[in-house]
Amino acid sequence: MRRLTVDLGERGYDIVIGRGLIGDVARHFECRGSKVLLVSDTNVAPLYADKVRSSIIGRGLEVKLVTVPAGEKSKCADTLLSLYSEALAFNMTRSDAIVALGGGVVGDLSGFAAATYMRGIDFIQIPTSLLAQVDSSVGGKVGIDLPEGKNLVGAFHQPRAVIIDPDTLDTLTDGFFADGMGEVIKYGCIVDAQLFDKLGAIGGRDGFSECAEEIIARCCDIKRDIVERDEKESGCRKLLNFGHTYGHALEKISGYSAYSHGQAVAIGMTYITRLSERDGYTEQGCANKIARLCTMYNLPTQCSAAGDEIVKAITADKKGTLGGVDAVFLKKIGDSFTRRVPFDYFNAEGGK
Ligand code: GLY
Secondary structure, eight states, rough: EEEEEEEEEGGGGEEOOOOOOGGGGGGGGGOSSEEEEEEETTTTTTHHHHHHHHHHHHTTTTTEEEEEEGGGGGHHHHHHHHHHHHHHTTTOOTTTTEEEEEEEHHHHHHHHHHHHGOOOOEEEEEOOSSHIIIIIIOEEEEEEETEEEEEEEEEEESSSSSEGGGGGGGGGGGHHHHHHHHHHHHHHHHHOHHHHHHHHHOOOOOHHHHTTHHHHHHHHHHHHHHHOOOOSSGGGGGGTTTTTTHHHHHHTTTTTTOHHHHHHHHHHHHHHHHHHHHHTSOTTTTHHHHHHHHTTTOOOOOOOOOOOHHHHHHHSSOBBBBBBBEEEEEEEEEEEEEEEEEEGGGGGGGGO
């Protein structure tokens, strides 16, 4: 088992990573009250909720399981209100806790419920998708979608603990596994050339499974370091958005159905690196290296989206600021920086 400590003073917490932890979660967090609202979804609850519930009951706490429909549609105001109702009906007080068992949707939704119920209660993440294990469960970004767009309402509310069992990845479909690999490859690109090379050397999902604990821990450690230095994303946390400006726009213009987040990020990372190689900001050959690695993990690296549609979506996105967007570029693999570019930078033939 590996343990990382996110040092954020009184908001600090541990991330524990180890095979089999799902059956022993209660040993890895404290609850100041007597009740736990365990939130999961219809895919994950049948697989792991019993184990998690038994572990928590074994610590003498009362548990109420709430299962929401699997999928992004649950990350909405109606489901959020239903969580408040469940918490109230369970007589939860400010010292009780919400435990999120599932992927990014469950984590973001229950985290936002925890951030706002009675002005904020404790929250524990048990992420079961690769995307949630390496990215969304760490760092405290929680929120819901609105009909007008994704993640438009949210908060920074750090969890009290993140408990990661890499064995839960065994039940992921290849599509969901690839979705998470977009973020894993991103970490290699922005800060860790050794991780990037290792992902290439292990060659795909089977090789990943053998060293899952080590790779997940490395990704969490990179995110830990960045979040400690810039909790609220006013500086270096922006580096985590490598490939995301183009990727979010692509997801948006294709109705959040044609591409998963990881697929869109893979296309975005390759696209912007081709542009910055053309402009002389990036060592030659990086875009091809990224494309090769993404392809190895079944992620696309190109799309036929119209450049002006992408630019329109980027201009409307919340990350856009007057006159342009802070985009993330690589000097080379493992070395990244941000640079303000005009919105129409993303409408260039060089990226195709
Ligand atoms: N997923 C990017 C961040 O947490 O900042």
